[in-house]
Amino acid sequence: MNEILSLTGANLISPIILSFALGLVAALARSELTIPEAVAKGMSIYLLFAIGFKGGVAVSAHGIDTTLVLSLVAGVVLSFGLPMLAFGMLRLMTGLSNIDAAAVAAHYGSISIVTFVATTSVLKGQMIDSEGYMVAVAAVMEAPAILSALWLVARSGSKAKMEPDLMRELMLNGSIVLLVGSFFIGALTGEKGLAEISPFIVAPFKGVLCLFLLDMGLIAGRGLRQSKKVLSVGAVAFAIAMPLVSSFIGLLVGMLIGLSLGGIVLLMVLCASASYIAVPAAMRVALPEANPAIYLTLSLGVTFPFNLALGIPLYLAIAQTVTGA
Amino acid sequence: MNEILSLTGANLISPIILSFALGLVAALARSELTIPEAVAKGMSIYLLFAIGFKGGVAVSAHGIDTTLVLSLVAGVVLSFGLPMLAFGMLRLMTGLSNIDAAAVAAHYGSISIVTFVATTSVLKGQMIDSEGYMVAVAAVMEAPAILSALWLVARSGSKAKMEPDLMRELMLNGSIVLLVGSFFIGALTGEKGLAEISPFIVAPFKGVLCLFLLDMGLIAGRGLRQSKKVLSVGAVAFAIAMPLVSSFIGLLVGMLIGLSLGGIVLLMVLCASASYIAVPAAMRVALPEANPAIYLTLSLGVTFPFNLALGIPLYLAIAQTVTGA
Amino acid sequence: MNEILSLTGANLISPIILSFALGLVAALARSELTIPEAVAKGMSIYLLFAIGFKGGVAVSAHGIDTTLVLSLVAGVVLSFGLPMLAFGMLRLMTGLSNIDAAAVAAHYGSISIVTFVATTSVLKGQMIDSEGYMVAVAAVMEAPAILSALWLVARSGSKAKMEPDLMRELMLNGSIVLLVGSFFIGALTGEKGLAEISPFIVAPFKGVLCLFLLDMGLIAGRGLRQSKKVLSVGAVAFAIAMPLVSSFIGLLVGMLIGLSLGGIVLLMVLCASASYIAVPAAMRVALPEANPAIYLTLSLGVTFPFNLALGIPLYLAIAQTVTGA
Amino acid sequence: MQTHIAKRVEIVIEAPLERRLTTALTKAGVTGYTILPVLGGSGRSGQWTLEGQVGRAGMVSVVCLIKPERLDTLLEAAYRVVEKHIGVVSITDAHVVRAERF
Amino acid sequence: MQTHIAKRVEIVIEAPLERRLTTALTKAGVTGYTILPVLGGSGRSGQWTLEGQVGRAGMVSVVCLIKPERLDTLLEAAYRVVEKHIGVVSITDAHVVRAERF
Amino acid sequence: MQTHIAKRVEIVIEAPLERRLTTALTKAGVTGYTILPVLGGSGRSGQWTLEGQVGRAGMVSVVCLIKPERLDTLLEAAYRVVEKHIGVVSITDAHVVRAERF
């Protein structure tokens, strides 16, 4: 317990968390501090490219094994399944309409790549290794949850727009393509490729992450300030309970398929985190009647900071305790 | 004297100064070379974050002392006071209207963070240490000058718009929040935090500064080309005399409160430099009748290059002579 | 022969080529992956500044000699002459109108700085030195080809718009000014200047190049997808034959003026590569009747990837064989 | 100078729907349109700003100039896309030079 | 398709005043507006361009669609903000689909 | 509020020609215009998007408000630049506040 607290403490005063906090506070205080959209997009492209590439290099170094295949399958299944759980919890805990609940559920089945990236930083700080292909697991978990949400809506009688185009758009969305593509580039070029570009994708990585989290904090803060009204106590409780529950599922699955400690923590974080980039855009197309203020605020304004500040050290501590590592 | 000249010479052929000169020449020659607004803003965010963070780390390493408090108080007082001096000099040296003179005065009471940053580079090149909290002094000197200018206008009978919103906007303007925020992050995370992100905020810093100064040169050149008409000889003379006078005041105050050589030079530069980012925006709101072409051209087109190329080595030489270091 | 193949193989699995391929595939698959315009422009400014600066430093280190002057003269002559050759080949191989053929010819007389940069990376990987001033040769080869194209059009009876403004615009276009300007900054500040900013312009260079090539791949793929109709077999054949022929001319000229192996390869690449940034913009002004889909697709969609993937190792192998190095 | 009457239709729509709208317009025979970026705005669904956003966020403004007789086809095509979404459609009378283009 | 008459008001105003203008509009009961970025321009106060600018520089274009009867309220609110500043206000007759929104 | 009639001219033109157009407008006595960025579009010369572009690519939209009696001079000046290029010119009736400015 003491260890958890000290890890949490150490985590809380990292430049990454504090940058997010700065953005949050600045936005809540209505500072006019903003980061241009193009710069924010540029940073997200950089982060996706770097994390994918490094994952690929790790795989090229350690080779492919059955755990990899199992992990990918597990990722897809989890992404399909978690929205059902989320939907059930939302119906119990909140008064959201079917459509709003399904839209929120889609976010929690999908993943937040920034939370994933922040976790790899924490793991690296603790010298804990993890499977390089967890990046690929992250990629496969992005989209399936959206299909589950549409199915949930269809089942409950409303008409969700499952256009022919939508499937292709989901699978080829910018972040998936970049993550998977750079993963393959990393896998193909290996350590040699990494050596060539590591002063770009390794050394400054954490610094870029700070500025990106500053931006996330600004957006989250703006969202919180404006959507105070749409947030019920039940919804906020869900946004904290859900990651706890789903990280636990991730823990079980990770142990079942035999991941390393680091891999288990990353799978827990993938389960526990909620999308706020890819899924919101998909929801505007597929479930336009759902209120964006609800799902964005829950995922970016509540679950994201919760995971970042408390979740990551907590999941790590739990995984360490349970696996005895 | 010889030393001053050689230092000035060395300063003039640094990549930083030459990048500014390149921008200036390109703009005067009407080249279509431009830097996208988002990129320029991104670089300014990077610079502010880096300089604030490093300042905070320096304070966490060296601790807080009374000189720190004295320096902050001195900064506020100087920022309030220098506009009065500037206003007086402008009334003597130019035919500017009360409102234009007050607007210009506000710029010279405030500071140019880029000049500050360039000075830290020169100091580092000369192995001269300085107080880390001078960044915080820079932050507190940004806004008070604006209030002085409004007071000057009000006193002279015109009606300045001191809206309730304006004060909050001034204190929470983007650059102050970022500078102060990253200062606190640096102070909290200390050397450990710096180690994590120094490949991002330390190593490439000077290179980014070059590109940023290229952009400043482009803007200054465009400004000079367009506002040849609005610039009287008196106004240009003011834009060179004012930094000389105010750097002298900075020297006295710095010695009085017991700053180190590096700290004195930085305070001289803060006094001598004029704002061209935060204050112009504030003036458009508070003193819309003032002509932006005048204050922007004087501060960015005359005083900024003067300080960059000649002022910094001069202030350093003077401070070295006077303090006997 | 075996060596050529292995060099080509090694070249093909470099992160740079694979990033371009990723962009190409993503665009052809109609992924919505995009890089913001401001970020793409920012990267191009970075690349031009870095390559110019490093070239200048190399010249300051190795000094100026007659080969430098000869190279510059050769560059201008080649840029004037190659469009004539290209125009002739186009009239033979394709059914393009005079105006379209002239516009395409202008692109092939000018150069692609990214191909140049990628070549310097390959040379560095092979530990092959080259003349630093080849950057300056690249700069002088940008514009003359445009004048040749206008002359070709005028000769064939159509009226090209050679406005007074156009000449100045061509000579002072953004990339020339930045390349030449940073070349001079590098030459003036030398190794000392480079040491100050090398963590910015040297270390992360290749990584930025990867992301930039990802963007080029995206644009090329979008272009190819949309202009399938405008591309005849003959035009595509031209876009591959032309670089082969003109690299051969570059080889002869390079040997004639006594360049080193690396210098010869770079001159071959300058001759073989076609512009897709500066010349297209000039053509919209000077030859608005020419169809942009044709020249952009040939230069960026065919010749650029051909040079990048196959041309560079081929030219290097040929130069090595011929010079016996 | 000789000008011809036309309609200027301005559709402010969510960015993720941009491709759907332009596809629908193209299918309805509208071949010319211009897409302008939007920085922010306010409406029944609240206030928003593009600043700092990542991904396909925000809105865009699609401007079409068309012959008056084709207005209804355009509006119906556009409306089917905008209908359930956040967005605004407005029409103004305009004149264009070079009528052959529309 | 059924459309309803409306007014389209376009206000080009300095970026540092954007928040003041939208606040004034909201106070005057105007709840819908769209903000477009501006790259540059020219007017009595000279020529300018956004390129390379840092800070709250430049101008923005605020477009409001409103019921004709509310035009005067809007113009008065906007005018109070624009009055002493650099900026331009223009009004066009328009039609909108979905009148219930305005 | 007192308003005055005016014409609103919108010229969508290729970015490399921006300076030529504004110079031509200035020569024709048009001193006020606003330049808006364009993200993409479609026309007879196909579809395009600004995304990822480097260099002076894409198009811009130039908006001029002028006194009706000066419309023809403006159109002729603009047309000479746009003529052989890709681009679109449209005109709308408008009203402006502060007529002294136009």
Ligand SMILES: Nc1ncnc2c1ncn2[C@@H]1O[C@H](COP(=O)(O)O)[C@@H](O)[C@H]1O
């Ligand atoms: N009356 C209006 N005038 C101009 N733009 C509007 C108006 N109403 C809505 N918009 C734009 O359309 C977006 C969505 O509107 P709404 O669907 O009402 O939330 C807003 O954010 C604005 O950008």
Ligand SMILES: Nc1ncnc2c1ncn2[C@@H]1O[C@H](COP(=O)(O)O)[C@@H](O)[C@H]1O
């Ligand atoms: N007649 C006009 N038509 C369009 N935009 C204008 C006009 N006059 C001024 N503007 C815009 O308003 C800004 C300020 O105008 P001014 O207050 O006249 O300097 C200019 O930079 C333009 O962006």
Ligand SMILES: Nc1ncnc2c1ncn2[C@@H]1O[C@H](COP(=O)(O)O)[C@@H](O)[C@H]1O
């Ligand atoms: N009917 C139209 N309505 C709006 N914009 C148009 C129209 N036609 C063309 N454009 C714009 O002008 C550009 C060039 O058109 P074009 O010369 O027809 O290829 C297009 O890419 C659009 O941005």
Ligand code: NA
């Ligand atoms: Na999840």
Ligand code: NA
């Ligand atoms: Na000052």
Ligand code: NA
């Ligand atoms: Na060439």
